[in-house]
Every structure is written in C-alpha cells, then in structure tokens.
Amino acid sequence: MQAHTTVVAGAVETADGAGPDIGLYDVTKRFGEQVAVDELTLEIPKGSFFALLGPSGCGKTTTLRMIGGFEEPTSGRIELAGRDVTDVPPHKRDVNTVFQSYALFPHMTVEKNVAFGLERKKVRRDELRRRVGEALELVELGALAKRRPTQMSGGQQQRVALARALVNRPQALLLDEPLGALDLRLRKQLQIQLSHIQREVGITFVHVTHDQEEAMTMADRIAVMRDGRIDQLGSAEELYDQPRTEFVANFLGSSNLIDAALVARQGDVAEFDAGGARVRVPSRLVDGRDGALCVGVRPEKISLRPADAGAQVPDGENSLLGHVTDASFVGVSTHYIVRTDGGHDIQVFAQNAGAGLETLGPGRRVAATWQPEYTFVVAKEAGA
Amino acid sequence: MRTRVDRIRDVLIGAWAVLAIVYLFIPIFVIVLFSFNDNKGRFNFTWQGFTLRHWKDPFAVEGLSDAMVTSLSIAALCTVISITLGTFVALAIVRYRFVGRGATNTLVFLPLATPEVVLGAALLGWFLTMSFARGFTTVLIAHVMFTLGYVVITIRARLEGMDLHIEEAAQDLGANQMTTIRKVTLPLIAPGIVAAGLLAFAISIDDFVVSNFNAGQTVTFPLFVYGAARQGVPPQVNVMATMLLGLALVLMFVNVAIQRRAARRDAALGPQPARV
C-alpha cells in the first residue's frame, strides 16, 4: 500500500494483510502560532474500537476533525482505506461523526434526522425506510421516531446522533466525547451499549475521550495523546501494566515512581539503584532506553509485611523498607502511605481479601514487596 | 422592611411609566380618533363629531389610493429583494473567509449610520450623473440600499447564534454546500429572515426623506401626505394610517409567534456541557 515501513507503535495487525482503515502520516495542524497536532503518525486498524485518550486541549478533537475533513492539516497526509483524502471535502469521505454537541437538526423529526444521510445518497424509499427503522431499533428508539430532538433527554439525543451516523454504514465512525455530557449512571450504561453496537456492526470506531476509565473499558487499542503527540499506544493492559512515560503512568491510574539508575544487567534481569534500594525489572523493558529513568509499580501490586519481626522477603522479589505514615481503611481495600528509607512516599493498596487481616498502623516498620515483572520503567520528565 | 419612602418611590415610578406610555400613544390615538372626525371644510384638526363616512369611502381622495398602492408595491418588492440579497450577504460574512470580508461587513452598515438627508441627496446626485430617470425604480433601489443593512444585521445575529456543528453534521452526512444551505441553514435562520423582512417592509413604507429626493413624479404614501398637508390633510389619510397600524400590529403578533416557536424548537438541544 504505502511505502511506510517503520513500525508505528501498535502497528497494524490485520489477518487478511489489508492496510489500516485510517492512516495519519506526519500530520501537523497549527492555529496561528498554536500547534494543536504535532507531526502525528497513527494507523487505526480496520474494525477496531480505537480510543484517543488525553487531557483537555491535547488535540484530540482537532485530530478527529481532520479525519472527518472539517480541518485541513497544515502539513502531512491522511488516508482512508489506503486512499489519500487530505484534500477531500467532508461530504465525500466515507466516515461519519457523532459530534460532541450531537448537532442534531432541530427542525426535523428523529426519523428525518436519521434519514438525512441516506437521502443524500439517493437510497430508494423502501430501503431507506427499512434502514432508518433498523438503525432506530439498534439504539432502542423505535418508539420515538416521530419526536423532535428537543423533546428528548440528553441520552436519547446522543443515541439519535449515533443512529444518524451508523445508518450510513460508513467505513469508520468518529465519536467526539460522545458520553461526556451525560451523568455517570447513563454514561456507564451507554459505554456498554456502544461497545455492543460496535461489535454488532463491525465498523471501525474512533472514540475521543479524556476519561481513562472509559477508554480502558471500551477500546481494544488506546492512543494516549499529549500536547498534540501520541505518548504511547497499546491495549488497555499494555498501557496500564507497562506505561513507558511518566505521563501515561499517572494519567491511567495511580503509580509509584522512583528515580532510578541502571546499575547492572544480567540475562533477563536488569537491576536499578532506586534511592539505595535494589529494584529488579525484566531487562526487555530497558532495551533501547536512555536518558534519566524512573522505575514504577502500581499501588495494588505491592504487598506489605511487618519488617520488625525479621520477616523474610520472598525470593527474587523487589523490596523497599520503610514505615507506615498513613493507613486508611476504605472497605474493599486499605490504602497505605509508606515512607521508604530512601525518602520516597509510596502508595500501597492492600486488598481486603480474607478475614482478620491486620491493619498496619502508622509508625510500623514494613517491607513493601512486589514481583520484578510488575515493575515498569518510564522516562523521567524534565522538570518533574 | 418596606419603608414609606419605598412605597412612595414605587408609586412615583409607576406614575412616571404611565405618563411615558401616554406620551408615546397620544399621537397614535389622535390619528385613529380623527379618522372618525366629521370635519367640515378642508382641515381636520378640531373634533367636530363622530362619523363613519371616511371609512366607507377611503379612496375618495384623488391620488391617495395610487400613492398607497405605490408604497405597498415598493415595500413588498424592496422586502423580497432585500432579504434575498441580505441572506446571502449575511451567510458570506458569517460563514466564509474571503478577501474584502471586513470591508463588506462595514460597508453594509454604512447606510444605517449615514443621515438620511445625506443619503437621499447623494443618491439623487448619482442618479442625475447616470442620467437615470427618477421614479418607481430609483425609489426601490434607494429603499433596498438602506434596508439591506438592517436585514443583514438581523440575519447575521441569527446565524451567529447557530451551532456550527449542525452544518458540519449535514456535510458529514453527504450534503454538499448548496444542499446544506437549502436543507439546514435556511430552515434554521428562517425566523431571522421573517423578522428581517418585516423590518425592511416597515422601514420602506414609512420612508419620506430618501424617497422625496429620488421619487421624481412618483408619489408614495408619505409623499402624498406631505403634499396634501399644505391644503389640509384629508381624513382618509387617517383611515389609511389606521389600517397600516392594524396591519403592523397583526404582523408583529405573527412575528412574535414565529420567534417563540423557533425558540422552543431550538431550546435545550444538545448536551449542556457538564465538563470540557
């Protein structure tokens, strides 16, 4: 397809050897001085539920609008199914958008809203009626076909917007924070419904969100964006278990990060010096890494055991000695803060599994231990 | 605690408001009242008893009905031309970036800021230079020229209040620019166009100054009244004026109803953004 041989992070794995559904190559978008999207290269596999995740203002909407054709890239190339569409206007692109504001047509009934795209394509009347009916059934709004959008709740309007886009069977569906304005309960419900619909129709979904939990629940692949670039791309598990930047480590869940220097490397194991303590990590994590690094571990991966009784650290585990400075019982778990001897505060979430577990009170000397394969290595950020 | 001073103040404010309204409505009331005056002689300035005879024969005065027809025709044509042009001017100014956009934006409003006398005289000068025969057409051109600004302002406001994403959604669903304007933009700004049309009609029909410069032999209703004033305004003029007033009131109510319906239609659409 294209002479693009560099393996993009999360390179496309399609069984049939076909190219990606959506490709952005070195795309930059500037608004005056402001760089909204910065040399972005991204391939989105066909049929995937793909999330663009990042904080507000990082360029997610701009990226999506360039795919939809509403913004022209300052430089770079955009492809849909292998075709260069950089200069193609929106009405000639085979993608549909669910806008953040829904952007329903207030002067038309729900049915007319949904039929709009098919009417433009001059679909025959009986087929049009059938497909509109099916689309409304899919989003469970069949009974409200004759209503005006203004007579509907936010969640219902959202589903009309979804039906209006899906009915056209586009090659890809672009969703800009589609659940952002809904209350928590409705959001959870629609997350499940959306994933369901995506599997049912098999269309590529590109879902923009700033909610990490939403991205992790729904998407097969997640691209974490920051300042107009992609920080890391992978499945929810990859991003959570092996974040490669400090930003990703903190944006998805909480992390304990400790400045560390690589001191030794033997076979599968690399050893770091983290404020006086030895921390072992799988050596593949340091392949090709340079610059200042931090080692990290998730709070729930750590076990605490009293260190005063000379308790044994299980063989091969990483261990930091310290004392508890805070312990709060929150039901499903107990959250500890441990001040290590190296002077770092680390969080530990101890799951409340089994009865009669002792809560280690403030002041107790403890060993915080975890398995080396739970450790990850991130690039230390300037100024952090 | 309401003190006596508060109460006195409220009464005074109320009385002041009533006086202001009376002040506004007395002239209109006099016009309506004197259409029923049983006047003797040419003048219609003193009350001499009630009659319906002017209402039975409003077209008795020579030239009055012609003037009225001329005024209505000019106002109707001016409205149609002005809202057609104005809609596209407003669309261009609000939706498209083009060379000369800023200049257009300013120039369209210039006639509103220019004193009418200057405008009328300048147009006359121009028509004379072009050796353009003055009459119905020149009055129409003049009216379109100075109503256009009001029309553009009104429609522009409506366009600016519209969610841009609605038009993008139309394009997203396969509508080209023309279809988007026809199927989405125009229906959504229709209330603005109606309001603009009524405004243009009202401004055109009561214009005197500019018409006076450029009418040539053509006589509009205001020009007729002015001409008649020297030998006494016939009560039929009051009858016509009352009819126009009635028409204006009806149109105003229709307009309010249309704006209300549009507001209801567009209300509360889309999410009220809880978070960014």
Ligand SMILES: Nc1ncnc2c1ncn2[C@@H]1O[C@H](COP(=O)(O)OP(=O)(O)O)[C@@H](O)[C@H]1O
């Ligand atoms: N039309 C525009 N004009 C100027 N700046 C813009 C425009 N659209 C977006 N930006 C800027 O580009 C950056 C990225 O915006 P956006 O893509 O909307 O971010 P996100 O959707 O991730 O919150 C922001 O700093 C924003 O201010």
Ligand SMILES: [Mg+2]
């Ligand atoms: Mg956004």
